[in-house]
Amino acid sequence: xxxxxxxxxxxxxxxxxxxxxxxxxxxxxxxxxxxxxxxxxxxxxxxxxxxxxxxxxxxxxxxxxxxxxxxxxxxxxxxxxxxxxxxxxxxxxxxxxxxxxxxxxxxxxxxxxxxxxxxxxxxxxxxxxxxxxxxxxxxxxxxxxxxxxxxxxxxxxxxxxxxxxxxxxxxxxxxxx
Amino acid sequence: xxxxxxxxxxxxxxxxxxxxxxxxxxxxxxxxxxxxxxxxxxxxxxxxxxxxxxxxxxxxxxxx
Numbered sequence: 001x002x003x004x005x006x007x008x009x010x011x012x013x014x015x016x017x018x019x020x021x022x023x024x025x026x027x028x029x030x031x032x033x034x035x036x037x038x039x040x041x042x043x044x045x046x047x048x049x050x051x052x053x054x055x056x057x058x059x060x061x062x063x064x065x066x067x068x069x070x071x072x073x074x075x076x077x078x079x080x081x082x083x084x085x086x087x088x089x090x091x092x093x094x095x096x097x098x099x100x101x102x103x104x105x106x107x108x109x110x111x112x113x114x115x116x117x118x119x120x121x122x123x124x125x126x127x128x129x130x131x132x133x134x135x136x137x138x139x140x141x142x143x144x145x146x147x148x149x150x151x152x153x154x155x156x157x158x159x160x161x162x163x164x165x166x167x168x169x170x171x172x173x174x175x176x177x
Numbered sequence: 178x179x180x181x182x183x184x185x186x187x188x189x190x191x192x193x194x195x196x197x198x199x200x201x202x203x204x205x206x207x208x209x210x211x212x213x214x215x216x217x218x219x220x221x222x223x224x225x226x227x228x229x230x231x232x233x234x235x236x237x238x239x240x241x
Contacts, residue, residue, distance in 0.1 A: 038207050040203070040207040040216050041207070105203070
């Protein structure tokens with residue numbers, strides 16, 4: 001890994017951690033209390049982690065087999081690893097959204113949505129700029145610059161899942177009335 | 178199976194799902210899931226709900 005890429009990766013990780021810390025503070029209903037989940041949420045989240053774990057195992061196995069089979073790799077290692085991690089996170093988050101255990105009892109869903117929207121838009125803008133400069137694919141291979149594109153897609157899918165779940169809940173509530 | 182007895186007891190006390198959830202320390206979605214029969218609560222949660230609604234376990238959770 002060259003110095004430029006290493007610095008970019010470290011900066012990305014630090015920025016991600018800072019954003020997560022800020023998000024965890026500002027999305028709370030009561031800042032003094034922790035994020036707490038009730039017994040049903042804990043059980044459902046456990047199921048979500050299980051599916052995320054198996055997703056990562058299957059992805060890693062498939063990634064290894066495909067990498068061995070191809071004469072030329074389809075992606076640089078960091079991007080290949082990041083796709084797997086984001087895929088597993090996505091499985092967990094979408095499962096939790098669908099089973100109504102993603103938001104803790106001390107969390108404001110609207111603030112979380114706004115935060116996700118901002119993160120998604122920022123990453124889309126960076127990915128578009130990189131795409132216009134031809135930095136996403138080089139020699140027919142996904143480059144390490146794809147991190148923003150992957151994060152943008154992940155948050156886009158999460159927002160879509162939240163919107164679909166919201167619509168389904170609204171329909172169910174209207175039927176019950 | 179839907180828990181209509183719980184829903185009726187909650188309505189009799191003029192409590193919303195959110196209010197009952199707040200009093201027993203769970204999310205509104207969990208109370209909704211119990212009423213819809215999508216989730217079987219632990220005995221601790223059953224007791225907490227009974228205490229708030231002034232009912233016994235049999236009255237709210239025993240299926241005839």
